[in-house]
Amino acid sequence: MFHKILIANRGEIALRIIRTCREMGIKTVAVYSEADRHSLHVRFADEAVCIGPPPGRESYLNIPRIISAAHLTGAEAIHPGYGFLAENAEFSDICDASGFTFIGPKPEMIEAMGDKARAKDTMKAAGVPVVMGSDGVIKDPDEARQVAESIGFPVIIKAVAGGGGKGMRIVHNIDDLAKEVTMAQTEAAAAFNNGDVYIEKYIDKPRHVEIQVFGDSNGTVVHYNERECSIQRRHQKLVEESPSPVVTEEIRNAMGAAAVKGAASVGYVGAGTIEFLLDKAGKFYFMEMNTRIQVEHPVTEQVIGLDLIRQQIHVAAGGRISKRPRKPEGHAIECRINAEDPEKDFRPSPGTITSFHAPGGYGVRLDSHVYAGYQIPPYYDSLVGKIIAFGSDRKEAIDRMQSCLDEMIVEGIKTTIPFHRALMRNDRFRAGEFDTHFLETFDWKSHA
Numbered sequence: 001m002f003h004k005i006l007i008a009n010r011g012e013i014a015l016r017i018i019r020t021c022r023e024m025g026i027k028t029v030a031v032y033s034e035a036d037r038h039s040l041h042v043r044f045a046d047e048a049v050c051i052g053p054p055p056g057r058e059s060y061l062n063i064p065r066i067i068s069a070a071h072l073t074g075a076e077a078i079h080p081g082y083g084f085l086a087e088n089a090e091f092s093d094i095c096d097a098s099g100f101t102f103i104g105p106k107p108e109m110i111e112a113m114g115d116k117a118r119a120k121d122t123m124k125a126a127g128v129p130v131v132m133g134s135d136g137v138i139k140d141p142d143e144a145r146q147v148a149e150s151i152g153f154p155v156i157i158k159a160v161a162g163g164g165g166k167g168m169r170i171v172h173n174i175d176d177l178a179k180e181v182t183m184a185q186t187e188a189a190a191a192f193n194n195g196d197v198y199i200e201k202y203i204d205k206p207r208h209v210e211i212q213v214f215g216d217s218n219g220t221v222v223h224y225n226e227r228e229c230s231i232q233r234r235h236q237k238l239v240e241e242s243p244s245p246v247v248t249e250e251i252r253n254a255m256g257a258a259a260v261k262g263a264a265s266v267g268y269v270g271a272g273t274i275e276f277l278l279d280k281a282g283k284f285y286f287m288e289m290n291t292r293i294q295v296e297h298p299v300t301e302q303v304i305g306l307d308l309i310r311q312q313i314h315v316a317a318g319g320r321i322s323k324r325p326r327k328p329e330g331h332a333i334e335c336r337i338n339a340e341d342p343e344k345d346f347r348p349s350p351g352t353i354t355s356f357h358a359p360g361g362y363g364v365r366l367d368s369h370v371y372a373g374y375q376i377p378p379y380y381d382s383l384v385g386k387i388i389a390f391g392s393d394r395k396e397a398i399d400r401m402q403s404c405l406d407e408m409i410v411e412g413i414k415t416t417i418p419f420h421r422a423l424m425r426n427d428r429f430r431a432g433e434f435d436t437h438f439l440e441t442f443d444w445k446s447h448a
Helices: 011-023 040-044 063-073 089-097 107-114 116-125 141-151 174-192 249-265 297-304 308-316 394-407 417-425
Strands: 004-007 027-033 047-052 077-079 155-159 169-171 197-201 207-215 221-233 236-242 270-278 284-290 331-338 355-357 364-368 383-391 409-411
Touching (some): 011 027, 089 107, 107 116, 107 284, 141 174, 155 174, 174 197, 207 249, 207 308, 236 297, 249 270, 249 284, 270 308, 297 308
Parallel strands (some): 004 027, 004 077
Antiparallel strands (some): 207 221, 221 236, 355 409
């Protein structure tokens, strides 16, 4: 087992990793930008190294500085968390070449799944259901037209290196196709330095359901059931839960088996998530694979009773995974609390938190790095924290979440707490009657 791990990240995920390392008796090294000098992950790590100015490209995305910090402190492994360099194949490769264990998959696995068109081809070859569409990257408008006409409108254009909805366009007719392909390519090139796009059949009002998978270096791959992630705004998840309110045992078994088959086909090692679209008929289709720990991993931890960060570290050190830690039980739901103003179209709201009170009680968990007096910087993700409520069933979990949201106090900035309160009171949400387009018609202010 490792004696010292450097955490190449910030905020709540850095603090989350530190907690597990402490329990395992592993020393930790925090890296931080000048804007994060007073962050709790800096305070609670055994050592901390400043790696540059606030902009991410000069600090948390600066590979040479992170590697230098690992050498300076004598770390043996590097945990990337999520975001920043977590799915950067070059970083994984450099860690290995520099003598550090990257707590995540090998670079070839990241590359294979990071290119969405290539990932789709890989999953298709493994027998995983995929959405009809182009065979790889669209080369020109003529090819786009041929593909769209063969599968039928509406279609969706996606960036091969995409994420967060960037480089994504829905097209309903042939007249708009060429223009939308060009716009998607331009946006993708600006966001990911890669303008390649592909086309898929657009599935109307699907649910977004993902499977947590884990693989080890001994060739074992397992899944830990599903998470429901359909409550999204502009393709960004806001609420996640496990289990899904609509996934039957039959669908769960089929989806889990497909996810394991897909991960095993690339010899996957570490934590990963295979994301599916689930249509109204109960058919599911591969969407993408995330080769890292997910923001929403706590809801899985709550229902299966397993620390997924601990398992990541254990597997990276050469250990075997737990095939089935316990039979899933109960229901967990997570609300992402962001420093955003829902009254003003969720505009970012950086600033100083003047008062902070965390909810508590049975079945309540808060993963957060903030405190009264903490400055939310404008340079990074606006996440303040994640409330996770656990109950014996979905109703109890939602009721408990309502209580948590009423109890939580964050003053000095605007947050999404009022939005989440309204959502938890909505009859359609409580009945599990929603899809990825739910928020397009949800008037949260009428429920506030």
